[in-house]
Every structure is written in structure tokens, then in C-alpha cells.
Amino acid sequence: MLALLVALGSTSALAGAATPAACGTREAQPSQVRERTNIDSGWRFALGHAHDPARDFGYGTAPFFFAKAGYGDGPASPKFDDRAWRLLDLPHDWGVEVPFDPKAEANHGSRAIGPGFPEHNIGWYRKSLVIPESDRGRRIGVEFDGVFRDSVVWFNGHYIGRQPSGYGSFRHDLTDYVNYGGPNFLVVRVDTSTFEGWFYEGAGIYRHVWLNKTDPLHVAPSGTFVTSTVNGTDASVTARATIANEDERDHVFTVEQVILSPAGKPLARISLPPQTVAKGEKVETSADLAVPNAALWSLETPVLHQLVTTVRDEERIRDRYVTSFGVRTIRWDPQSGFWLNGRNIRLQGTNNHQDHAGIGVALPDEMQVYRLERLKAMGANAYRASHHPPTPEMLDAADRLGMLVIDENRMMGTAPELRDQLDRMVLRDRNHPSVILWSVGNEEWAIEGNALGARLNRLMQARVTELDPTRPVSAATSGGDQVGISSTTQVAGFNYRAQHDADAYHKAFPNVPIVMTEEGATTTTRGIYFDDRENVHLSAFDRPPRPTGSSSIEQGWRAVVERPWMAGMFVWTGFDYRGETTPFGWPAISSQFGMLDTTGLFKDSAYYLKSVWSAEPLAHIAGHWTWPGREGRAIPIWVYANAEEVELTLDGRSLGRHVLDPAGHAEWQVSYAPGVLAATAFRAGKPIATDRVETTGAQKSLALSVERPSDLDGDGDIAVVAVSARDANGRSVPIADNDVAFTVTGAAEIIGVGNGDPGSHEPDRFGDRYAIAGFSDWELADVPAGSMVLPATAALAWRDPFRWYPPGSGPKTPDAFVLRGRLQGSAGGSQERRTLFLPSLAEGQRIFVGGRELTALAKPSGRGLSVVLDEAARAEEVILLLPSSGAAALARLQDIGLNGRNVASLQSVTPAETWHRRLFSGHAQVIVRLGGDRHARLTATAAGLESASVALRRPSKEPR
Incomplete structure (x- = not known):
């Protein structure tokens, strides 16, 4: 029997605020202890180019780039002028902003990213930070929750590090490079040229970014581990903490551990004897705390406690670190499945990728909550993060909502890079009570059935157990029963029963628990009841995905419940997702596996x-009853109900009463005639639930319905709005396909639209489109000092202002000069807003664009000047006349010019279209982000229909 009594924690949260006074500790100001600041807002962004340095802002072309410290060039240089770049807030996924393309990879949603699209594969992010002088002596670091993919981080022109995988959280220490009291430039270059998965993965900094500040003596990153055992109503909690000393001297320190109830009441406290940690070293501490009458974390009551770890040195508080955790026990039994807190739980799970209609993978935190709430509404109690570690915020939501999670590693292997990814996942996530099982891999076809797979699986499991002995480890396989990976696993994860003989495996390995990590893979389109392959739409009825060797959802679940030793089933998938367009390629852009x-x-x-x-009484008619033009033809109708019998009627006339299998459904073929179709479910002869569908008239008006995710964090800044069309009697029209436009007023913005159509090529987002063009081939010519007239350029002696000459050689520094550059790229069209960004080299500088003097239009802008161009301005050539201060102006030009790549740029902005989306099977969705506490309003309009409007308001925050 695989029995684990587990301590259970949620994600390790970092706190700068002091512990409540009730804990009996001395108060400390946030500036004296740990600070964790979200720095999502105010980033500059631009697309570069994967192959052409000239279109990648000259990155990697300057002398000594990557040869000497501090020579980061192009956007990596602190001197780079990013004023022409787009201003945005994170999280951000530029993948949903690029067009669909039939030449793109269908498995990745046919977005024009990845191989073959170098112009869309490089994304640059820049942010300016001010770190005050008062922070000198602290450790300063940056933490990324997730960046897809292959990200390189630069700070103040210095190379900091690289993260090839797009799925792990990672951090970099910036302390040694900080410019205290002045500007600091954090730069991230992201490269999506190579995929990691076989599904839509997004592009960019798709999760939060944090600036962390700590004392040199502090709890190490992901440095706490909370476990517990339960005896009756009491719990014993073991609190481990790793203390790091990044100071230049040894420290004697003490650790105090305090457990707080969900209401903030101290439940237990212990102070450990003094210990010594040498400079540059770490020390692990452990303390046992008794918690009488402990409230357990469960699916129904996901109670979360907090562990407050306080580190002192010479009575001074050096760090305070808060870890959220839950007290619960788990047990995996090979004969009876999974147990939570001594209760046998059948895992009712779904597999899920991380993207959502309209917003791609850059989900606001509340959308994580919304998606889990939708799965829970279906009855799901478990979630498999396929096939990579989830975001921290998803696990936070699972902790708070009561959802069990399989936390999955990205790629099997023991190479240092792969082991580091595995370590970071386990260390980051091991305090989440929602996590009940680690998975070290998924369907590793090359190794899952051989000795290498068996060895790697055993070694990876041993490493996970070393970091977390409280949970078992699995790896999902698509075959190779009783050999390879399945022969060395702690919990067997089977993908699709048709590909495994689970009964034979259970007999051969009676001490290994088994769970169906994937089952179903059925393909259906919401609201479609006859296959329409031309439009990549498939009937919504549950069918095996292949004629032989596969299972429908119903068949898969029936097979699980018939085997009490099977821990449960994870359906493939919970949500549809972009990519993996089985059984279609283009023009399909979305999977259809979802429930x-x-x-x-x-x-x-x-x-x-x-x-x-x-257990909630349910009757559901699978099908609608609005079929104009199909009168007299047979329409398939299925009914789902958790009942003993179900009866179907048409306009009150019985069409038959069927006995229901406990894991089945009822079917009818009904000749279509307009009317009301109703289903009644019976238990013990009494009706317990009903459902009805009726024939609707033509669309007359629009309707908006607001759904808000649970406001678990006190933010309440997302509204999910469903859009439908109604007939004259107010009934939702299930076949409506109107094109609906959306506008929002007040303190709100639309961030995405969708409709669930797997073949829709409509945009997910409608934003201004930015094009950035630089100027190159810079030339300089001397002119007489004080010259106020632009001389004839053809008669001037031009030279390269950025050419290096040996000391004592080269031309004399001019007293006055003319500088000329040529546009590299498009000047933009007449419908675009164009702004020219220029340096301010000296007083009296004059500006000529396309032969016209525009000096009077120039305005101070950031670190230079900007000129808004009218439609007549030709921007192919820019000339600057410096009539005086030539030496100083030339020195400034050469300082900021980055070898001629950073002198001037042209921003062309194509204004966004009005937000709109076509209804699909009567439905569309708008996601709105609310700001402030003011009212906002969303309005929907469509040709020929009455418009709809709904008020949106961000809830007031209350003290927590």
C-alpha cells in the first residue's frame, strides 16, 4: 500500500508586511524586511526579427557584444531609445495578436509564429526601474512566473541569464548590477522560433513579474516546506526552512515559526535555538508544531493556514516569509484508489492546456479562477496540468477552490538543464495542498517501453522523492505496459484504456496504484448535431474518436467505475484549446476534445x-429544437440524467420512457416539427429534474449576461460577459450567427473576444497595430558654424559619424555639422498615425524630414524629441542641422547612437478596428478588465437587431 500522510501547503507566498502583533513579535516596517512588488505595468514592447539583425534593432552587431561585460547592444543597452515601442502591461501573449496563416503549424493553432515566421518570433520587453539608495545592502532580484520561450534577460546592459523553457518560473539576482537612486533597465528578449509542445503555447511574458528585495540573511527562494500528519482532530506540523546567507560575514541567527488560522489567529509558535550560517552558505532548519483541533483542507472546505517564518540576527528581524498551506492527508492505495483525509475519493479529472478564447495564455488571475469554477460546475474534482508545470496562480486558485492537481514536468531526462526544471517545479509547488501527485513526463514514445525509460523514470522519481517525500510520482504512458517506464513507476498513469491492458498490469503489479491520466479524446463541436466537415464542425454526441481501439467519454468512465482499484479518470480535455486540430488541419484552428x-x-x-x-438532480437534452428547413426529418436527441428513468415529450405528447443505466444516457430519433421538446427524469417513480428546448423565432435583439469569477483575492477586476441573440419572445436563438460589435465606456477595457468556433479566423484581440522602423546609413558633413540654412546636400563631403579612428587620427571634430539618415523599412500609409522620435543633441538643433523643416513641430519627449507627422510628410530621409556645439553634439550622438542603430525611429500606428465577434451556435464571449471603483458599461450592437447594454462595476475592496 502506498500511504502518504502529507503536509500540505499552498504556494510559498512572500510577504513584506509585518506579522500581526498578536503573534507576540516586534513589529518591523516593510522596508526592513522582505518586499515583493509586482512590476507588470509599464513595459515597452516591440517585435524584432529572428534572422535579420537590422530588423532586430541591431542586437548582437556592436563591437564587443558578448565579449565584455556591459556591452549589451540594441535594446539590451541602457542607452537604447524605446519611445517608439508600444506601451503595455503584463501578462502579455503576442501570439494571439498575429494573424492566422495556412502555412503555419496546425498543431499550434495556425498562428503565424514558429518555424517560417521570423518576423513574428522575437519579442522585446523593456522596463525602467528606480531602486532607491536606501536599498543598498539588500539583495535585489527579479522573478518571472513564466516566459514563452527561450528568454534572455539583460540588466543595465549586462547579460544576466537565459531560460530556454517557457514553462518554469525562474529568478535572477540583480544586486551587483543595480544603479541605486538612478534608472535601471530590465530587458527581456523572447524567442518563439522553436516549439516545446504540440499545441498552442503562446508567445511572450505571459505571467507576472516580481521585484524582490531581501536582507542578505533571508529565507532562500522556495525555501520553506510544510508537512503535517493528522491524529484524530489534532495535527502535527513540521515546518522546514532553508536560511541563506548572502552577506560578506558569518551570521548567528534564530528562526521563529508561527502558524496562523485562516482568520489570522496564532495557533502554534516555536522559536529555535541560535544557529550559525557561514557567508555564502545555507542552513536547513526544522521545527515541529502541534495544532489541536486542526481544520482540514478538503474539496468541500479548502481551509488554508499560514506559516510565518521570522529570521532574526542579534534581535533584529532580517526576514519574514509567509507560506500558505493546508492540513490534510493523502493516500494512494493499489486496491481502492485515492484517499483524502481518510475518505475514498474517485478522481473526476480533466486535462487542460493553459489558453482561453480571446486572451491566449496570458490569463489574468481571475480567469484561472473562472476556468476552475467552470470545471467544478461540471463535477470535476481534479485537474491535470498537461503537459507542463502550471502557473503559480492556477495552483493558488486550486488551493482556494478545492481542486486536486497532478503537477506535471515538461520533459523527461536527467541532464542538468532538465533536472533543474524538475527541481524548480517541485520546490515551487510542494506547499500547495491541491497537488496530490507529481508527474515526471507524458507519452515519451522513444523511451517509455525500454530500459532507458525505466532508468530515467526511476532516477527522476528518486529526485522528486528527495525533495518531497510526501507525494508519490507518476509518468503518463501511451503503451509499453509492464516494461519501461510503467515497470518502475510509483503510480501508473495510463493514457487511454484501449492502449493498455490495465487488468493485466494490475495483476502483474498489485502494489502499484493506477489512474487513467487521459481518456476519451472525443471530438465534438458545441451546438452542432450533424457533422459539417466542410466547416470543420462535428456532431456534439459522445462517440469514440476512432472506429476501433478507442473509447467515448461514457465508455471510459464506465470502465473506471467497474474497477474499484482504479483511482479515477482525467478526461482529454476539459477545455478546447488552440491547435491539435484532430481530425482536421487547416482551416481548423482549434481542438475539439473539450468538454x-x-x-x-x-x-x-x-x-x-x-x-x-x-449528486445534484439533473436532466439535460443534448440538442436544440430550432431546425428550419428540416421539417419531417429525423433529429437525434440524447438525454443525460442522474436518474433511474427519463421520459421525452413533444408538445406534451410522450415519445417514450427509457430506463437509464447509472453510467449511461437515453436516445431518441424525433421527427422534427416546431414545438416544445421536454425531458423529465424520475427516481423511485417521482420526477426529480426537467429540461426543455423549444423552437425559437428569428433573432430580434441582443442580450448580455455577466459572469464574475469568485473574488478570492479581493481584486474583482474581470468580467466575463456572454453574448446571445433573442427572438421576439426573449428566447435564446441557438442557431444565431450575427456579427456583433462591442464598445466599452468608463473605467474598463475589453481584453479578448471568442465564440468557441473551431474554424473561426476572426481576431481574438483588436488593438492598435504598431510598426517600428529605424534609420540607418547615417552620414555627417561639416558646415560653417552658425549656419542656419540647410546647404545643398549633394555638394557636401559626407562621412560615417560612427567610424572608429586610432587615437590622433581621423577628421577634426566639427564646430557644426549636418547629420543625415535613411529610413530602414516602411514609412507607413496615409491611414496610420506616424510619430518620429529623435535625439536632442544640442540647443538650436533643426529638423528636416523629406526636405521640409519640421523643427517647430518637435516637442520634448522622454530623453529626446518627437514629431507627429502629417499625411504629406515623407519620412524616408531625416536631416538634423547642428549649427553650433558641434563637438558636444557629436559626442552625445556617438554615445547614444549604438553604432548608428539608435539615432532615430519612426512609429507607425494603425488604429484598431471596433471590437466584434460573430455568434457561433448562438453564443459569443467578451472578457472585460475593470479599473478603479467607477462604473463602466459594455454595449453590443448588430445590424438589424436591438442593441444590448450592461453595467459593469468593480467591487469595492474590503479589508481582509
Whole structure:
């Protein structure tokens, strides 16, 4: 029996605020202890180029780039002028902003990124930070929750590090490079030229970024580990903390551990004897605390406690670190499956990738909550993060909502880079009570059935157990039973019963628990009840994905419940997602495996799972009853119900009463005639639930319905708005396909639209489109000092102002000069807003664009000047006349010019279209971000229909 009594924690949160006074500790100001600041706002962004340095802002072309410290060039240089770049807030996914392309990879959603699209594969992010002089002596670091993909970080022109994988959280120490009291430039170059998965993965800094400040003596990153055992109503909590000393001297320190209830009440406290940690070293501490009458974390009551770790040196508080955790026990039993807090729980799970309609992978935190709430509404109690570690915020939401999680590693292997990724996942996530199982890999076809796979799996499991002995380890396999990976696993993860003989495995390995990590893979389109392959739409009825050797959702679940030793099943998938367009290629751009579509709307299979996963009385008719032009033709109707019998009627006339299998459904073929189709579910002969669908008229008006994710964090800044069309009687029209436009007023912005159509090529986002063009081929010519007239350029002797000459040689420094540069790229069209960004080299500088003097239009802008161009301005050539201060102006030009790559730039902005989306099977979704505490309003309009409007307001925050 694999029995684990587990301590259970949520993510390790970092706190700068002092522990409540009730803990009996001396108060400390945030500036004296740990600070963790979100720095998502105010980044500059631009697309570069994967192959052409000239279109990648000259990155990697300057002398001594990567040869000497501090020579980061192009955007990596602190001197780079990014004023022409787009200003945005994180999280950000530029992948949903590029167009669909039939030449793009269908498995990745046919977005024009990845191989073959170098112009869309490089994204640059720059942010200016001010770190005050008062922070000198502290450790300063930056932490990224997730960047896809292959990111390189520069800070103040210095190379800091690289992170090839797009899925792990990572951090960099910046302390040694900080410019205290002045500007600091954090730069990230992201390269999506290579995929990691076989599904849409996004592009960019798609999760939060944090600036961390600590004392040199502090709790190490991911440095706490909270475990617990439960005896009756009491719990014993073991609190481990790794203390790091990044000071230049040894320290004698003490650690105090305090456990707080969800209400902030101290439940237990212990102070450890003094210990010594040498400079540059770490020391691990451990303390046991008793918690009487402990409230347990469970699916129904996900109670979270906090561990407050306080580090002191000579009675001074050096660090305070807060870890959220839950007290609970888990046990994996090979004969009875999974147990939580002594209760046998059948895992009712779904697999999920990380993107959502309209917003790609850059999900606001509340959208993580929304998606989990939608899965819970279906009856799901478990979530497999396929096939990579989830974001920290998703696990936070799972902790708070009560959702069990399989936390999955990206790629199997023991090479240093792969081991580091595995370590970071486990150390980051091991305090989350929601995590019940680690997975070190998924369907590693080259090794899953051989000795190498068996060895790597054993070694990786041993490493995970070393870091976390409280949870077992698995690896999902697509075959190779009783050999390879499955022969060395702690928990067997089987993908699709048709590819495994689970019974034979259970007999051969009676001490190994088994869970169906994937099952189903059925393909259905929400609201579609006859296949329409031309439009890549498939009937919504639950069918095996292949004629032989596969299972429908119903068949898969039935096989699980027939085997009490099977821990449960994870359906492939919870939500539809971009990419993996089985059984289609282009023009399909989305998978159809989901129980919910990409917007989170239930498909009919979701109601089947709800009928078998939930005790709530349910009757659901799979199908609508609005079929103009199909009068007299047979329409398939399925009914799902958690009942003993179900009866279907048409306009009150019975069409038959069927006995229901506990894990099945009922079917009818009904000749279509307009009317009301109703289903009634019976238990013990009494009706317990009903459902009805009726024939609607033509669309007459629009309707908006607001759904808000639970405001678990006190922010409440996301509204999910469902859009539908209604007939004259107010009934939702299930076949409506109107093109609906959206506008928002007040303190709000639309951040994405979707409709769940797997073949829709409509944009997810409607934003201004930016094009940045630089100027190159700079030439300089001397002119007489005080010259106020632009001389004839053809008669001037031009030279390269950035050419290096040996000391004592080269031309004399001019007293006055003319500088000329040529546009590299497009000057933009007449419909675009164009702004020229220029340096301010000296007083009296004059500006000529396309032969016209525009000096009077120049305005101070950041570190230079800007000129808004009118439609007549030709921007192919820019000339600057410096009538005086030539030596100083030339020195400034050569200082900021970055070898001629950073003198001037042209920003061309194509204004955004009005937000719009076509209804699909009567539905569309708008995601709105609210700001401040003011009212906002969303309005929807469509040709020929009455408009709809709904008020949106961000809830007031209350003290927590």
C-alpha cells in the first residue's frame, strides 16, 4: 500500500508586511524586511526579427557584444531609445495578436509564429526601474512566473541569464548590477522560433513579474516546506526552512515559526535555538508544531493556514516569509484508489492546456479562477496540468477552490538543464495542498517501453522523492505496459484504456496504484448535431474518436467505475484549446476534445459528466429544437440524467420512457416539427429534474449576461460577459450567427473576444497595430558654424559619424555639422498615425524630414524629441542641422547612437478596428478588465437587431 500522510501547503507566498502583533513579535516596517512588488505595468514592447539583425534593432552587431561585460547592444543597452515601442502591461501573449496563416503549424493553432515566421518570433520587453539608495545592502532580484520561450534577460546592459523553457518560473539576482537612486533597465528578449509542445503555447511574458528585495540573511527562494500528519482532530506540523546567507560575514541567527488560522489567529509558535550560517552558505532548519483541533483542507472546505517564518540576527528581524498551506492527508492505495483525509475519493479529472478564447495564455488571475469554477460546475474534482508545470496562480486558485492537481514536468531526462526544471517545479509547488501527485513526463514514445525509460523514470522519481517525500510520482504512458517506464513507476498513469491492458498490469503489479491520466479524446463541436466537415464542425454526441481501439467519454468512465482499484479518470480535455486540430488541419484552428469549448461554455458531454460526477438532480437534452428547413426529418436527441428513468415529450405528447443505466444516457430519433421538446427524469417513480428546448423565432435583439469569477483575492477586476441573440419572445436563438460589435465606456477595457468556433479566423484581440522602423546609413558633413540654412546636400563631403579612428587620427571634430539618415523599412500609409522620435543633441538643433523643416513641430519627449507627422510628410530621409556645439553634439550622438542603430525611429500606428465577434451556435464571449471603483458599461450592437447594454462595476475592496 502506498500511504502518504502529507503536509500540505499552498504556494510559498512572500510577504513584506509585518506579522500581526498578536503573534507576540516586534513589529518591523516593510522596508526592513522582505518586499515583493509586482512590476507588470509599464513595459515597452516591440517585435524584432529572428534572422535579420537590422530588423532586430541591431542586437548582437556592436563591437564587443558578448565579449565584455556591459556591452549589451540594441535594446539590451541602457542607452537604447524605446519611445517608439508600444506601451503595455503584463501578462502579455503576442501570439494571439498575429494573424492566422495556412502555412503555419496546425498543431499550434495556425498562428503565424514558429518555424517560417521570423518576423513574428522575437519579442522585446523593456522596463525602467528606480531602486532607491536606501536599498543598498539588500539583495535585489527579479522573478518571472513564466516566459514563452527561450528568454534572455539583460540588466543595465549586462547579460544576466537565459531560460530556454517557457514553462518554469525562474529568478535572477540583480544586486551587483543595480544603479541605486538612478534608472535601471530590465530587458527581456523572447524567442518563439522553436516549439516545446504540440499545441498552442503562446508567445511572450505571459505571467507576472516580481521585484524582490531581501536582507542578505533571508529565507532562500522556495525555501520553506510544510508537512503535517493528522491524529484524530489534532495535527502535527513540521515546518522546514532553508536560511541563506548572502552577506560578506558569518551570521548567528534564530528562526521563529508561527502558524496562523485562516482568520489570522496564532495557533502554534516555536522559536529555535541560535544557529550559525557561514557567508555564502545555507542552513536547513526544522521545527515541529502541534495544532489541536486542526481544520482540514478538503474539496468541500479548502481551509488554508499560514506559516510565518521570522529570521532574526542579534534581535533584529532580517526576514519574514509567509507560506500558505493546508492540513490534510493523502493516500494512494493499489486496491481502492485515492484517499483524502481518510475518505475514498474517485478522481473526476480533466486535462487542460493553459489558453482561453480571446486572451491566449496570458490569463489574468481571475480567469484561472473562472476556468476552475467552470470545471467544478461540471463535477470535476481534479485537474491535470498537461503537459507542463502550471502557473503559480492556477495552483493558488486550486488551493482556494478545492481542486486536486497532478503537477506535471515538461520533459523527461536527467541532464542538468532538465533536472533543474524538475527541481524548480517541485520546490515551487510542494506547499500547495491541491497537488496530490507529481508527474515526471507524458507519452515519451522513444523511451517509455525500454530500459532507458525505466532508468530515467526511476532516477527522476528518486529526485522528486528527495525533495518531497510526501507525494508519490507518476509518468503518463501511451503503451509499453509492464516494461519501461510503467515497470518502475510509483503510480501508473495510463493514457487511454484501449492502449493498455490495465487488468493485466494490475495483476502483474498489485502494489502499484493506477489512474487513467487521459481518456476519451472525443471530438465534438458545441451546438452542432450533424457533422459539417466542410466547416470543420462535428456532431456534439459522445462517440469514440476512432472506429476501433478507442473509447467515448461514457465508455471510459464506465470502465473506471467497474474497477474499484482504479483511482479515477482525467478526461482529454476539459477545455478546447488552440491547435491539435484532430481530425482536421487547416482551416481548423482549434481542438475539439473539450468538454467545454474555448470560452468555457458546456458542450453536451459536460452534462453527461455532471450527471455521473454530481449528486445534484439533473436532466439535460443534448440538442436544440430550432431546425428550419428540416421539417419531417429525423433529429437525434440524447438525454443525460442522474436518474433511474427519463421520459421525452413533444408538445406534451410522450415519445417514450427509457430506463437509464447509472453510467449511461437515453436516445431518441424525433421527427422534427416546431414545438416544445421536454425531458423529465424520475427516481423511485417521482420526477426529480426537467429540461426543455423549444423552437425559437428569428433573432430580434441582443442580450448580455455577466459572469464574475469568485473574488478570492479581493481584486474583482474581470468580467466575463456572454453574448446571445433573442427572438421576439426573449428566447435564446441557438442557431444565431450575427456579427456583433462591442464598445466599452468608463473605467474598463475589453481584453479578448471568442465564440468557441473551431474554424473561426476572426481576431481574438483588436488593438492598435504598431510598426517600428529605424534609420540607418547615417552620414555627417561639416558646415560653417552658425549656419542656419540647410546647404545643398549633394555638394557636401559626407562621412560615417560612427567610424572608429586610432587615437590622433581621423577628421577634426566639427564646430557644426549636418547629420543625415535613411529610413530602414516602411514609412507607413496615409491611414496610420506616424510619430518620429529623435535625439536632442544640442540647443538650436533643426529638423528636416523629406526636405521640409519640421523643427517647430518637435516637442520634448522622454530623453529626446518627437514629431507627429502629417499625411504629406515623407519620412524616408531625416536631416538634423547642428549649427553650433558641434563637438558636444557629436559626442552625445556617438554615445547614444549604438553604432548608428539608435539615432532615430519612426512609429507607425494603425488604429484598431471596433471590437466584434460573430455568434457561433448562438453564443459569443467578451472578457472585460475593470479599473478603479467607477462604473463602466459594455454595449453590443448588430445590424438589424436591438442593441444590448450592461453595467459593469468593480467591487469595492474590503479589508481582509
